[in-house]
Amino acid sequence: MGSPGSRQDRQPGDTRITVIGAGVIGLACALELRRQGFSVQVLDRQAPGMGASYGNAGHMATEQVFPIADASILTQLPAMLRDPMGPLRLDWRYLPRALPWFTRLLLNLRSAPYANSVAGIRALNEVSLDAWRKLLDSIDGRHLMKEDGSLLVYEQDQSKPRIDHLAAAMSAQGVALESWSGDAIRELAPSLSTKLRGGLFFPATAHVVDPAAISRALVDAARHAGVTFATAEVRAARVHGQGVTLQTDSGALDCERVLLACGAHSAPLAADLSGRRVPLDTERGYHLMLPEERHRLPVAVTSLERRFIMTPMSDGLRLAGTVEFAGLKRPPNMARAWQLHRLSQGLFEHDLDATDAKPWMGFRPSLPDSLPIIDSARDGRVLLAFGHHHLGLTQAAVTAQLVARLATGRTGPATGSGPVSLPPPSPLPPLSPYRLERF
Structure with missing residues (x-):
């Protein structure tokens, strides 16, 4: 040139x-x-x-205004190193490379930088759906995004204070939410278990029918x-x-x-x-696509206790949400993807059909703030x-x-x-x- x-x-x-x-x-x-x-x-x-971009959970997560970790990560570190199937995994072989990044993450948990992170995430999320509406309208693609809201559900009575605390914190940040009983959740999603105690409905969220x-x-x-x-x-x-x-x-x-x-x-x-x-590192994210479960859920549903999300898509139900810190070079541990099916057991009246399920792993780019x-x-x-x-x-x-x-x-x-x-x-x-x- x-x-x-x-x-x-x-x-x-x-x-x-x-x-x-x-x-x-x-x-x-x-x-x-x-x-x-x-x-x-x-x-x-x-x-x-x-x-x-191909393997993401498909959830337009405008309600997620908090950083990827809070002070509780300190108590989780032993389990992160010990449990290869845990929802948050740190490969011990990667620990020396990860320590500087985790040190920065911990420093960001101080009140002032943490508040700055929340404000920065919220500022983007508040205008994200409107930006997507305009973009999809301009390419005749509005049908690819469903603005039907999403659910965060819990199963155990002892989780009620935790979800109430989260609801209060989200409301303080301007996140639109509604507290729903288990019966209200099943009215929207009848296939979910009668054991669910309740949850939060986020009306200002969306999901895509096919990220690809x-x-x-x-x-x-x-x-x-x-x-x-x-x-x-x-x-x-x-x-x-x-x-x-x-x-x-x-x-x-x-x-x-x-x-x-x-x-x-x-x-x-x-x-x-x-x-x-x-200080860029990667969260290795896994998903499991269930092609036989296209119509099981009407909206994306996240389990508070099990810490994963299920999103309905045109090609099936996508289970996603586990995080692994092991860098860009190690081969995927696809047992983590299959673990998502085991995590789903008990959330439905009838277990999900894993026939012809397809596992996947990809890299999410993460900065410590x-x-x-x-x-x-x-x-x-x-x-x-x-x-x-x-x-x-x-x-x-x-x-x-x-x-x-x-x-x-x-x-x-x-x-x-x-x-x-x-x-x-x-x-x-x-x-x-x-x-x-x-x-």
């Missing part, structure tokens, strides 16, 4: 942005950037929409708008006066600007592109959007709006200057909680 000139002299239509990562966040960002008038190409080493279909719809819309896709593994990067040079498995690629959005694989490239080392990095660096030549942990799907559409704000240099909501102009977005949260400089 020729010299791109100064950033101040370029209009969006004169600039190519190369997106590294074709997960749901990279895809949403690529489409929004194209609609802002940028020329956009997307690189990924695998097909678009794979990885965590969401990605396909975004790819189709992006291609139609002029975004190009290429299969390439980006192994290193260098920022210089003329832009950015990416070293890929097929050679060097000169770019004007780059958006890094490759999830759990972002840390090495973030260091190359920004000069900062980010549970907030993503959404920022720009190197005079705008580098854009960053990664680290959304288990809220990547939930926050993808609003992240795309924030990245567009960064790319265009606008201080207010973008109005759109590309081939498609979307309705004005809801007011976006300030970017300060998601800045790279916090690390």
Whole structure:
């Protein structure tokens, strides 16, 4: 490519942005950037929409405004190391690598940083569904998201104080919820066990009928708008006066600007592109897809005691939710996926049918303060959007709006200057909680 000139002299239509990562966040960002008038190409080493974007729980988890851990994690550490099938697992072989990350996580449990994390998560979640509505409407994909709410259920009487405490904490953060009896839960979901004591209903949540279909719809819309896709593994990067040079498995690629959005694989490239080392680790998440249980539940249901979620999808019922810290290199322990079926036993009047069930494992990108990095660096030549942990799907559409704000240099909501102009977005949260400089 020729010299791109100064950033101040370029209009969006004169600039190519190369997106590294074709997960749901990279895809949403690529489409929004194209609609802002940028020329956009997307690189990924695998097909678009794979990885965590393919295997996520499908729950638009706007109610989850708290960080991934609280002070109780200290008491859980022995079990995390000892129990290979526990809902939260730390592989002892990975412990030396994980200690710095866990140290940062524990420091974030102090009152001030914890409150900052809650505020940052809540700010994104509050506008996430509206951002998804507008995005899906623009690609004729609204049918892919069901806004029927979700449930958190409990089985034991001794869990009642715990769920009441959680309800009070969520309500204090503005989360819409209703306390339901066991009978009310079974009126909505008759297949659930009569042993359920009650739970919380979250009316302002949603689920997707097929995470892969969401990605396909975004790819189709992006291609139609002029975004190009290429299969390439980006192994290193260098920022210089003329832009950015990416070293890929097929050679060097000169770019004007780059958006890094490759999830759990972002840390090495973030260091190359920004000069900062980010404390990014991965939660290895598992799911088990039950194709014979397409109609068992009408909404996503989470078990308080068993700590996993069940989401109805077009291809079956997806059981998900276990977390394992073992890094990016160790092979998956698919027994953890099958454990999800055992966890479901007793939650229904009749056990779930696991015929032709399909296990899966993927990597969720996690930062110790549970907030993503959404920022720009190197005079705008580098854009960053990664680290959304288990809220990547939930926050993808609003992240795309924030990245567009960064790319265009606008201080207010973008109005759109590309081939498609979307309705004005809801007011976006300030970017300060998601800045790279916090690390």
